[in-house]
Amino acid sequence: MTSNPSDAPTPPPAGAGNGPAVSHEEFDALFETVRTWGRWTPADRGAWHRVTADRVRQATALVRSGTVVPMARPWNTASGPDNRRPALHYMSDLGDVEAPEPATHKDFIAVDYHGKAVSHLDALSHVAYRGQLYDGRPARELIDSAGARFGAVSALGPLVTRGVLLDLPAVAGSAWLEPGRAVHAEDIVAAERALEVTIGEGDAVLLRSGGLRRRQELGAWDPDAASAGLHVDALPLLAERGIALLGGDGDSDVRPSPVDGVHSPVHALAIAAMGVPLLDNLDLEALSAACAGTGRYTFLLVVAPLNIPGGTGSPVTPVAVL
Template sequence: MGNTLTAPYKSVKKRPTYAELPEPVQGYPSCADYFNSLQAASSDGKDQLGTLNHLTKDRTAEAAKEILLGEGIALDAPLNLFAADSQAFGGRQPCRHQVLSVGEVGREDALHFNTQASSQWDGLRHFGIRAGKRWYNGVSAEELAASEILGTQVWTERGGIVGRGVLVDFLSWAEGRGETVEVNTGRAITLDDVLAILKHQKTTVKPGDVLLFRTGWLRWYRTTPQESRHNLLCIAHDPGTHSFIGLAAHRDFLAWLWDNEISAVAADSVAFESTPPPETGGWLHDHLLGALGMPIGELWNLEELAERCKEQKRFTFFLSSTPLHVPGGVASPANAVAIL
């Protein structure tokens, strides 16, 4: 049930604001009906791209103008990132890499890994709306089990996630204001923070943009001695009960993303959203993946990119990301590069 976007989408009706979106599940405005009505919708009328519909060919072509230096910066951490601390994250097994001999001088290798154990995109099969027990566009568990619907192959078949990237460097902004950023205390980055950062960076977002948020969590993880990490992540807290820095699960942030036609979001933090989430209002995962169909990136390596952006005093770039072509895929390594 592929859904390849072959042309800039054309609405058959006015694009609703976030406040105007219907709520098939109370409290969760959904864009599915709107995208189902577009010419880009698949023949069965069931959109599978969500907010990637915003990332049109015209916008990708325009994003190429961001390439001024021809310098590529890889944004993926190693696949074995959590090899020493896998029990802290639900027991996700680290990547197993086996080198195989083929004759005397030939070599092949085999990989086995959990897509959540390093830099990744969360696909639309990863989380639905828990309150309604449905995935994006009303897809049921039975539909997921019986088909490849909402799989990450839909992204790959459309040519990946390629367009204008924007770095929102919270860490540099906060430290510049004198804040000691504690990345394991549930610090919630609000919309007010985001707008202040963009103003400080003199950065303007455009329709179709992919936003990358640097929180500092991955820097902390990769620069902290293993024993100290283990004591905090595996001993001081039970697995799954940590308080991680991330974006605030607030309705105003969701409205801002939709109303500005943001295509996808990613961060260098564990869950994108701050954890634990608020007692009311739900997780960003439910709102973004389940209601808006917006890809979520986690654990992206943004350190080198941040340094180069600060040096260039420019926080926009051409972004290319090609998820693995796995039919029915739930998530994928980002395979992302920023080109300045």
């Protein structure tokens, strides 16, 4: 889909409409407040340690209709303002070379998945703040051209837990949140009340802004310049609730950043301080409809990243089961 320049949002200045800007000093104090360093062994599974066998059993009890809702966007090979590094897909075998039966057809795929176009999981090696990965590990010593020796996605494995959809446009009675709109702690509490859910220990929290629907109706724009997402003041609430995973139809951060000198403060707080992996660029439209149809916004969530030793994350297709 091509973008219409007249529909592209005008990025507000940092802090505009989102409350006062946050200073670097205030952000560092917030980082110390929510960090969980030294809490778990092995440390590079981070908050996924919160998902015990009992929590998995409790999550499976949420399955009633058996409706399965995948949440990955299609593999995106088209360049655009929100896809500067398109994925590759080409055929490597068309079955047109003489060979014993049966003929085979093969293809090749490749992707630089961290960005705004591919549904993916950020592992704990993806983000360092002030030179330190989660648990205070030195990034320069543990990550090199061969990959990550701490916090790799291969350390995480699959996650099966309770998912909670915070469908903010549904709560607001709108189609989407406009790019640049910050979601504050009070917005999360209001959404819990409206949707009759309470975020709890070991939950995976998914934030729907409706950005994908906006893109489908109005065209693509540069989400690095403006996107709806969480303000940093929401992270202490999520830390207090003890979440295991955070994600959404954006990359969780409101943009422009409200923090002076920190371009992705929610990434820094969630991953580097709290040990909470992130799910970016999900398609939550079908899940929104399914939850509205059932009147419940909790479900069984299954996330199975690729087993990539040294990887900083993985393309992924999370699945909700209602």
